[in-house]
Amino acid sequence: MAIDAPLLELTAISKRYGPSLALDQVDFDLFPGELHVLFGENGAGKSTLINVITGNVAPDNGRYRLAGEEISGMSPQGARQNGIAAVFQEFSLIPDLTVEENLFLGRERKHLGLLRKSEMRSEARALLADLGFDIPTGRMVAELSRAQRQMVEIAKALFEKSRILVLDEPTASLTDTDADTLFKLIAELKRGGVGIVYVSHRMREIRQLADRVTVLRGGKKVATVEGAGVTEAQLVEMMVGRPVGDLYPSIKHVPGKTLLEISGLSSADGRVRDVSLNVRAGEIVGLAGLVGCGKGEVGRLVFGLEAIAGGRITLGDGASETPSPRKMLQRGVCYFPADRGTDGLAPNRPIKENASAAALDLLEIGGKGWLRKKTEARRVLQVLETLHVRPLMPDQNVAQFSGGNRQKVMLARGLMRDISVFLFDEPTVGIDVGAKGEIYELLRDLTEAGAAVLLASSELPEILNLSNRIYVMHEGEIVAELEGARRTEAEVLAGFFGKQPAEVVGIEARP
Amino acid sequence: MTAFVAGHKQRAMHLLANGGLILLLIAIVIAVSAYIQPRFLSQQNIINVLRNASILSIISMGQMLVMIAGGFDLSVGVIVAFASIESALLMGYLIAWMPEMQVLAVVLAVALAIGTGAAIGLANGMLVALVGLSPFMVTLAMSSVVAGATFYVTKGIPIYGMPDFFMTAVGRGFLFGLPVVVVVGIVVVLLTVAVQRLSSFGRHVYAVGSNPIASRQSGVSVTRILLSVYAASGAAAALTGILLTARIGSGQSTFGGTYVLESIAAAVVGGVSLIGGSGRAERVMAGALFLSVVSNSMNLLKIDSKYQTLVLGVVLIAALCSELLLKGRRKYD
Amino acid sequence: MTSRVLAKLNRTSFGVEFLIRLVPTIVVFAGFALYQPVVASPGNLWNIALQTCYLAIFTLGQVIVLITAGLDLSIGLAVSYVSVVAALAMVQVTDNPLLAVCVFMLVGMAVGLLIGAFNGFFVSIVRINPFVVTLATFNILLALSSTVTKGFPVSGFPPQLGDWLVNANVLGVPIPLVMAAVVMAAIGIILSRTVFGRSLYLIGSNPRMAFVAGINVRLHTLGAYMLCSGLAAFGAILLTARAGSGEPNIGGSLALETIAAAVIGGARLRGGEGGVGSALAGALFITVLSNGMNLARIDGYIQQLCIGAIIILSLVFDQLSRGSSRSS
Amino acid sequence: ADWWPFTIVPDGPDKKPMEAIKYVPLEKASKKWNLCVLFPHLKDSYWVASNYGIVDEARRLGVRAYTFQAGGYDQLPKQLAQFDDCLASNPDAILIGAITEAGVAGRLKAGMDKGIPIIAVANPIYDNPITALITTDHHQKGLLSGKYLVESLGAEGGKVVAFPGPQNSGWAETYLKGFQEAIAGTKVEMLEAKFGEAGVAEQLTLVEDALQTYPEMTAIWGGAPTAEAALSAISEAGRDDIKVVSSWEDQKMPDRIKEGKVLGFAAEYPVILARIGVDLAVRALEKKPLEFLAAHPDVRVLRATPGMVNKDNIDKVDLTQIYAPADWQPVFDTE
Numbered sequence A: 001m002a003i004d005a006p007l008l009e010l011t012a013i014s015k016r017y018g019p020s021l022a023l024d025q026v027d028f029d030l031f032p033g034e035l036h037v038l039f040g041e042n043g044a045g046k047s048t049l050i051n052v053i054t055g056n057v058a059p060d061n062g063r064y065r066l067a068g069e070e071i072s073g074m075s076p077q078g079a080r081q082n083g084i085a086a087v088f089q090e091f092s093l094i095p096d097l098t099v100e101e102n103l104f105l106g107r108e109r110k111h112l113g114l115l116r117k118s119e120m121r122s123e124a125r126a127l128l129a130d131l132g133f134d135i136p137t138g139r140m141v142a143e144l145s146r147a148q149r150q151m152v153e154i155a156k157a158l159f160e161k162s163r164i165l166v167l168d169e170p171t172a173s174l175t176d177t178d179a180d181t182l183f184k185l186i187a188e189l190k191r192g193g194v195g196i197v198y199v200s201h202r203m204r205e206i207r208q209l210a211d212r213v214t215v216l217r218g219g220k221k222v223a224t225v226e227g228a229g230v231t232e233a234q235l236v237e238m239m240v241g242r243p244v245g246d247l248y249p250s251i252k253h254v255p256g257k258t259l260l261e262i263s264g265l266s267s268a269d270g271r272v273r274d275v276s277l278n279v280r281a282g283e284i285v286g287l288a289g290l291v292g293c294g295k296g297e298v299g300r301l302v303f304g305l306e307a308i309a310g311g312r313i314t315l316g317d318g319a320s321e322t323p324s325p326r327k328m329l330q331r332g333v334c335y336f337p338a339d340r341g342t343d344g345l346a347p348n349r350p351i352k353e354n355a356s357a358a359a360l361d362l363l364e365i366g367g368k369g370w371l372r373k374k375t376e377a378r379r380v381l382q383v384l385e386t387l388h389v390r391p392l393m394p395d396q397n398v399a400q401f402s403g404g405n406r407q408k409v410m411l412a413r414g415l416m417r418d419i420s421v422f423l424f425d426e427p428t429v430g431i432d433v434g435a436k437g438e439i440y441e442l443l444r445d446l447t448e449a450g451a452a453v454l455l456a457s458s459e460l461p462e463i464l465n466l467s468n469r470i471y472v473m474h475e476g477e478i479v480a481e482l483e484g485a486r487r488t489e490a491e492v493l494a495g496f497f498g499k500q501p502a503e504v505v506g507i508e509a510r511p
Numbered sequence B: 001m002t003a004f005v006a007g008h009k010q011r012a013m014h015l016l017a018n019g020g021l022i023l024l025l026i027a028i029v030i031a032v033s034a035y036i037q038p039r040f041l042s043q044q045n046i047i048n049v050l051r052n053a054s055i056l057s058i059i060s061m062g063q064m065l066v067m068i069a070g071g072f073d074l075s076v077g078v079i080v081a082f083a084s085i086e087s088a089l090l091m092g093y094l095i096a097w098m099p100e101m102q103v104l105a106v107v108l109a110v111a112l113a114i115g116t117g118a119a120i121g122l123a124n125g126m127l128v129a130l131v132g133l134s135p136f137m138v139t140l141a142m143s144s145v146v147a148g149a150t151f152y153v154t155k156g157i158p159i160y161g162m163p164d165f166f167m168t169a170v171g172r173g174f175l176f177g178l179p180v181v182v183v184v185g186i187v188v189v190l191l192t193v194a195v196q197r198l199s200s201f202g203r204h205v206y207a208v209g210s211n212p213i214a215s216r217q218s219g220v221s222v223t224r225i226l227l228s229v230y231a232a233s234g235a236a237a238a239l240t241g242i243l244l245t246a247r248i249g250s251g252q253s254t255f256g257g258t259y260v261l262e263s264i265a266a267a268v269v270g271g272v273s274l275i276g277g278s279g280r281a282e283r284v285m286a287g288a289l290f291l292s293v294v295s296n297s298m299n300l301l302k303i304d305s306k307y308q309t310l311v312l313g314v315v316l317i318a319a320l321c322s323e324l325l326l327k328g329r330r331k332y333d
Numbered sequence C: 001m002t003s004r005v006l007a008k009l010n011r012t013s014f015g016v017e018f019l020i021r022l023v024p025t026i027v028v029f030a031g032f033a034l035y036q037p038v039v040a041s042p043g044n045l046w047n048i049a050l051q052t053c054y055l056a057i058f059t060l061g062q063v064i065v066l067i068t069a070g071l072d073l074s075i076g077l078a079v080s081y082v083s084v085v086a087a088l089a090m091v092q093v094t095d096n097p098l099l100a101v102c103v104f105m106l107v108g109m110a111v112g113l114l115i116g117a118f119n120g121f122f123v124s125i126v127r128i129n130p131f132v133v134t135l136a137t138f139n140i141l142l143a144l145s146s147t148v149t150k151g152f153p154v155s156g157f158p159p160q161l162g163d164w165l166v167n168a169n170v171l172g173v174p175i176p177l178v179m180a181a182v183v184m185a186a187i188g189i190i191l192s193r194t195v196f197g198r199s200l201y202l203i204g205s206n207p208r209m210a211f212v213a214g215i216n217v218r219l220h221t222l223g224a225y226m227l228c229s230g231l232a233a234f235g236a237i238l239l240t241a242r243a244g245s246g247e248p249n250i251g252g253s254l255a256l257e258t259i260a261a262a263v264i265g266g267a268r269l270r271g272g273e274g275g276v277g278s279a280l281a282g283a284l285f286i287t288v289l290s291n292g293m294n295l296a297r298i299d300g301y302i303q304q305l306c307i308g309a310i311i312i313l314s315l316v317f318d319q320l321s322r323g324s325s326r327s328s
Numbered sequence D: 001a002d003w004w005p006f007t008i009v010p011d012g013p014d015k016k017p018m019e020a021i022k023y024v025p026l027e028k029a030s031k032k033w034n035l036c037v038l039f040p041h042l043k044d045s046y047w048v049a050s051n052y053g054i055v056d057e058a059r060r061l062g063v064r065a066y067t068f069q070a071g072g073y074d075q076l077p078k079q080l081a082q083f084d085d086c087l088a089s090n091p092d093a094i095l096i097g098a099i100t101e102a103g104v105a106g107r108l109k110a111g112m113d114k115g116i117p118i119i120a121v122a123n124p125i126y127d128n129p130i131t132a133l134i135t136t137d138h139h140q141k142g143l144l145s146g147k148y149l150v151e152s153l154g155a156e157g158g159k160v161v162a163f164p165g166p167q168n169s170g171w172a173e174t175y176l177k178g179f180q181e182a183i184a185g186t187k188v189e190m191l192e193a194k195f196g197e198a199g200v201a202e203q204l205t206l207v208e209d210a211l212q213t214y215p216e217m218t219a220i221w222g223g224a225p226t227a228e229a230a231l232s233a234i235s236e237a238g239r240d241d242i243k244v245v246s247s248w249e250d251q252k253m254p255d256r257i258k259e260g261k262v263l264g265f266a267a268e269y270p271v272i273l274a275r276i277g278v279d280l281a282v283r284a285l286e287k288k289p290l291e292f293l294a295a296h297p298d299v300r301v302l303r304a305t306p307g308m309v310n311k312d313n314i315d316k317v318d319l320t321q322i323y324a325p326a327d328w329q330p331v332f333d334t335e
């Protein structure tokens, strides 16, 4: 095949969802051996375009050509038969099936109509080993962490020889180590002539991987540029339509009174053991660690979402015996879950109700059991404006917003009432650079206004750039506390591997 | 040592949680009943129980498949009645039409009745899969349609005129020392077990019930799976209706009234998740057996019939409570 | 801008949405009225209104649990059980009519709330699937109501009961209608203007989110089931007064009927949606349909068939119109 | 064949039976009256036979009858709604097979207050104002069938399991009382009364289980579905010696008697009850009361005495008084 013949050619694709035009006359093409990045703000239409490519969404109009052949009405099965594999942003995994069953879903190995289980098992093991992902194939996906699911999702897409590989934020919940494994694979696939569509909000990856970048804004294509000849600043400017300064704001940490003190905290499920840490007013404390090390669970324990086996949690105003979300909110602690889909939002309710959900016990909003709808609407609008939620339609259901905007709606909860301790778990998972910047600014504003922030994140740059102090977790325990000049990538990474750096961490090493 | 004991305890809990409990309960009910009423273990009584359990198992297999795929089939009851009168009527007509070929007539009638059951199921499936309506509403409304049709045809009057051998050979006959009904039940259950364990279809049913969007993205034809499970449920219900007809010797439009709840109860007691994605045929069969044994032993122990529904209610709640206890449960989910 | 206005209208439970939901009812009504003019006679309109008000109360109870993504299959038996127990309690004290009626209503409400608490306990505290819990309750109540009455209706009501709860009127409007309207308005306010109501919607839409947001999921869910059975008891009181006897069979197939009505009215089994408007629109639709078929003298078997078919049709229509509004 | 004169026993004001009278209907109605008929359901041969009686008699008299069916005995609210729908359509008279008397009492009053004659058919209305009730006696049917069973079992008596019907139906309990009265003081002993839904499938399980529980049983007494189920259960258990008597009728019972499988069944005359109901309604509308009723204005209740059908009399019994013709399709509106 000549290098100038595109594998995939989309012309003038449009897709409308209700009032919003998710895709507006978008052109897109992909050549063999090329990695083509789709870049754009949350809600720009990237996932929608990918769903069009993979046959999951039928475009309202436009042309779809695959290897020069015009195709109308592409279906998911059709796409797969035509060699299109995909890693989806919201994973295409079945929680009630095992890893192995998921990997083979829809293409089971059969003989005379019967499944060939042992063959599939060994194939699955081989594949995961090849990829360097340490995941037991017999475990149910429901029991895996998000990062592990991400790995399974990637493995699933890489399973079969494909001509086109679509990756919608494949590294959103991977650590850099795992991401690097993926990048090596991607390079190999490219050499084999596979065309790759890649969506990411992480600039590092885009710089490292992109052959070409197509920038979308508000459903329209802004430009397609060569990856080599463009700067980060230019990309971001194209994306948001204006020049943007530094992504990470500089934060003046003025640590004051200790607002949250955890000592000897262990979880009932054993995933967190004997954790002690403290967070003071006016500082951001980072909680770093490998996937599944329990950094997210610390926040959940403090907020009373998971059972505690032992330890003490002390807030600024005294000890807390049995934490519960309600008590914690009333004492000025708010937790923001990593998985906004399952824990964070009520999808078929308006964003207004989602934003005010944690403030219903406040006198001014839900005083004495009666809603003050006017006050509520005013306050919510204020907060949504502060967070730049777009479109600013408080009465629209959450389900109709893009990922980044959903995230902001969830964060709005913390601004609706007096909160002094913020527990963030992966606050910027899968959201665009613009929105990320806005969330960082929010963190800065909160901190400088005297809040105590505990930030659990898998994004190392985020931790390094924002934190005043960093705790590193390994297998459920805190192995390092880094302050001042010790907050370096090298120090944190050393902590990632815990006490036995030789033994690279895996799920199976955990009790 | 303690670790050893703990390990055993854990294994035991695991066993109990995964179907062991129901077998244990069955054993207890049998033991207690047999102690109080020795005739409980008479050959005839065992046959009676097995026969009832088989009939319930068959209809529960269909219900289970639909439930695993994330739905409900409330129309199984009326399909039982419809298949009963349809097969009885058809047998009558066909035999009048070809009196020399009674066996063929019966086979044709049975096939047509099962086909109709599957077709009604298919209609359910289309409304669920293609239009996207809630299974609860679809099968509920379908029940009304089918029941209306059934009574329109029969006015509730039983339909006679089927050949005797249909009753004697199928309804009361024995094969390999077991009643034919029980043999059919075993075959249906084994078939379902095989489909669940050995075929990709079975796997896809779990996938669709667990996460339909992801299934679609993975190349599973969600529509095809949904159509198939509802059709299977309709066919299983029809088969139940035919077996009941053979047992009793007439087509009855009052058949099936209790089967909707009983089949769901058997599935639930057998550990089928009500939100889809999990459930095993052999455990559902154990659930059906359990319900049949309980009802039989209550009759034999002369427990007033009005308390029987009460016991059913309590058993249902207790089954789920014990499952929760055994499996343990996260603080929030 | 217009879309913002539309979205706003969409949100008000008694606004445009309700009017749109009335369209099929109006079409059906008009069809029958053309065919059989007596359908539109004032007498029959009152008749429809009265019939609707009972069903609407029950449906509203169902809607409330549907909002929390639950359902109540025991509602019909709760109605029956309340009917017989309240009647039994009342006939002990018939000498004093006022006392009798009070006993009747208080006992009825108390029994209803107890049933709701039972359902709610298992659904929200023990956390068993509501389908199974209420199915079990259904069976238990079936046994209990036949035990307390031995199958015979409880009669011997003081005539004042009928005078006060059935035949009285306020400015010419029959008392059951007035009471239903008051209760529905009260529930409407609870659902849309109180923290309790708001919490139910959030819980129904995503219980984990509600929990993380500090909402007491268990207590509110328990409350929803109690409110549901409370409404069932209230309806049962009115219906029993109308029948003039405590009836073990009075609830019949209410569970399925109310769920059908609620869904037709816009509530959803997956939770988070629905309101007083849904209960009213759904109950009205079912009532108008069966009243029309009765007056149009349609074959009873065919009626059953038609009700099923029309429910399916209206759901298909609803689904398709939702789908097209999304992509258009 | 014309059905009259038919022997009827009125209940006196003291609720004791009075002297039997011969019921003779009108020749023709003077006007095409609109009759509204409310039945609990049309799902078994009993109510289908009633429908036949109503329709056939309405046609004979030249009036219009429109039938509502509520769909089952658990559908009281539906019957109440249908009553109101019926009132809304301005009928001349109403015939009702009530789901329960107490349940429809309020509606009856509303109807009577509007001056509409109400005739209760088959299901009793004793304590509420109506124009007339034409019914039979379930107690009597239980008694008759019980006595017949005692007689068939002969001098040495026997042990019987009773299957009266669904618990809490009211009527099942009434049948059972009659039966118990019949066997009281005889050598026939009732081992147990097993209640259960009156469907063949449900009864089959009950009978099977009873056969296990009581191997000593020698007879079965129950309704028609019980008898039907019992036949298959006893032949399977090899207990063809067990005697079966049915306390009520269904379409198949006459054949079963001819085959010798069921000894006998108690029968009322649903077709006749319905016919008399229509005639009573027309008489009320045309102010042409039965002579007897004119003489006894306080008599409301008329009873057709049930009969026992067995192999000795099966050829003589006029089955058209008990059943609708085999190919009868219920007619909801005689127009």
Ligand SMILES: Nc1ncnc2c1ncn2[C@@H]1O[C@H](COP(=O)(O)OP(=O)(O)OP(=O)(O)O)[C@@H](O)[C@H]1O
Pocket (backbone or CB within 6 Å): A017, A018, A020, A021, A022, A040, A041, A042, A043, A044, A045, A046, A047, A048, A049, A089, A399, A400, A401, A402, A403, A404, A405, A430, A431, A432
């Ligand atoms: N199923 C849907 N129904 C209604 N609107 C939708 C739906 N899916 C997407 N949209 C809308 O289409 C637009 C594009 O969404 P899309 O998910 O493609 O954005 P994205 O670029 O992938 O954003 P993100 O980076 O946050 O994932 C958004 O405005 C979104 O609200």
Ligand SMILES: Nc1ncnc2c1ncn2[C@@H]1O[C@H](COP(=O)(O)OP(=O)(O)OP(=O)(O)O)[C@@H](O)[C@H]1O
Pocket (backbone or CB within 6 Å): A142, A143, A144, A145, A146, A147, A173, A271, A289, A290, A291, A292, A293, A294, A295, A296, A297, A298, A338, A426, A458, A507
């Ligand atoms: N081995 C496991 N079995 C079951 N569930 C797991 C396992 N590992 C992780 N999880 C789930 O994944 C989620 C994240 O785990 P945890 O909070 O312990 O790790 P983390 O450090 O926050 O990891 P992440 O980088 O994924 O956020 C938890 O909700 C937990 O339930």
Ligand SMILES: [Mg+2]
Pocket (backbone or CB within 6 Å): A046, A047, A048, A089, A403
């Ligand atoms: Mg996206």
Ligand SMILES: [Mg+2]
Pocket (backbone or CB within 6 Å): A295, A296, A297, A338, A425, A426, A456
């Ligand atoms: Mg985490």
